Amino acid sequence: MTSVLPAVPTAAEDETAVLPPVSGGSLLESERVAAWFGSRKVLEDISLRMESGQVTALIGPSGCGKSTFLRILNRMHELVPSASLAGKVLLDGDDIYEPERRITDTRKRIGMVFQKPNPFPAMSISENVTAGLKLTGTRVGGSEKRELIEECLTKAGLWKEVRDRLGQPGGALSGGQQQRLCIARSLAVRPDVLLMDEPCSALDPTSTRRIEETIHELRREVTIVIVTHNMQQAARVSQSCAFFLAEQGTPGVIVEAGPTAQIFSTPEDPRTADYVEGRFG
Numbered sequence: 001m002t003s004v005l006p007a008v009p010t011a012a013e014d015e016t017a018v019l020p021p022v023s024g025g026s027l028l029e030s031e032r033v034a035a036w037f038g039s040r041k042v043l044e045d046i047s048l049r050m051e052s053g054q055v056t057a058l059i060g061p062s063g064c065g066k067s068t069f070l071r072i073l074n075r076m077h078e079l080v081p082s083a084s085l086a087g088k089v090l091l092d093g094d095d096i097y098e099p100e101r102r103i104t105d106t107r108k109r110i111g112m113v114f115q116k117p118n119p120f121p122a123m124s125i126s127e128n129v130t131a132g133l134k135l136t137g138t139r140v141g142g143s144e145k146r147e148l149i150e151e152c153l154t155k156a157g158l159w160k161e162v163r164d165r166l167g168q169p170g171g172a173l174s175g176g177q178q179q180r181l182c183i184a185r186s187l188a189v190r191p192d193v194l195l196m197d198e199p200c201s202a203l204d205p206t207s208t209r210r211i212e213e214t215i216h217e218l219r220r221e222v223t224i225v226i227v228t229h230n231m232q233q234a235a236r237v238s239q240s241c242a243f244f245l246a247e248q249g250t251p252g253v254i255v256e257a258g259p260t261a262q263i264f265s266t267p268e269d270p271r272t273a274d275y276v277e278g279r280f281g
């Protein structure tokens, strides 16, 4: 079978040619994860390794449980009153659902960027970057704070655009800039993993490209898991891919997971081929 996206080099292909090896981030693993809303089971038997230094893309049709799985990975699923789950989520081998683990510790290590950019609109750009520190109880002094703000905005690919107006409100930035500000805010607590739920779906193509470049750089220090409906984006930014599917009212399962190049060019399951070639979903 030939690739559906011959014109788009995958990140995995780019990588070997241009960039040195990477080692950042932590290993995140799910083991036999299942999830329910009330009595309705929406995920079944989800086992997936999300390697450090890599971007893992979660792909699949609407409603197959990708966002639910992502929210399980940083303990947000349990915020829904009717929600329950089974299985394990291991961060460098430790179960994030162990009773003695504090949720705030987990959220500090596993950050999340949402579909719609959600900066604090009235807070300044600087305050937005450091907002997460207060929530996690991290104290940072004056000059250290300024360095952290510059570092995080640089990593998020926004520093050059905002360095002369750090006191202006975050809400005054463009949508793409706001999303990069949210990425900077996530980075300020120095997470090991960054979860991204369709981070570009509200953005124009130029802003989308800019975020993709940022993702490409960031994976050198954080493990990234991204939900995307955009197959070209999955091919561009990820090194690994997991294809989720919920068939005819059954819970979502992973049909196939593996290196992105393989999922797009030589998938093992015909349903994966049908999906990545745009025949359904």
Ligand SMILES: Nc1ncnc2c1ncn2[C@@H]1O[C@H](COP(=O)(O)OP(=O)(O)OP(=O)(O)O)[C@@H](O)[C@H]1O
Pocket: 037, 042, 060, 061, 062, 063, 064, 065, 066, 067, 068, 069, 080
């Ligand atoms: N808060 C909730 N309460 C009840 N059911 C929910 C809730 N959130 C999601 N679901 C259901 O769980 C299933 C999985 O939803 P989820 O949003 O995880 O899928 P998805 O693959 O991310 O979809 P999309 O690509 O459209 O965002 C769906 O059937 C959905 O209706």
